[in-house]
Amino acid sequence: MPKRILQGVVVSDKNDKTVVVSVERRFSDPLLKKIVRRSKKYHAHDESNSVKVGDVVKIRECRPMSKLKQWEVFKDEA
Structure with a gap:
């Protein structure tokens, strides 16, 4: 399964x-027939502590990995 x-955007490190x-x-x-924006926060694993607040990450x-962490930060090699 993919x-x-x-x-x-990183909001806390x-x-x-x-x-x-x-x-x-x-x-x-x-x-309403309008475009609406919704945001959600995800806790992500960053092994090297290299990502800072304000960075755009995937x-x-x-x-x-814990109660809240089921995501990880990764580098896109494309």
Whole structure:
């Protein structure tokens, strides 16, 4: 099964080997007929502590590493 990949902005890097990434999605509201924005925060594993607040990163699904962490920061080799 392919792993999901999301892109977002780092909003916190205070934890050791963990960053909080805010991912925004846009969709058309069926009732209002307008584009609305919704954001959600994900805890992601950052082994090297190299990512800082404000960086745009890609995260992908991985095995559960703790109660909140099921995502990891990865480098796109494309």
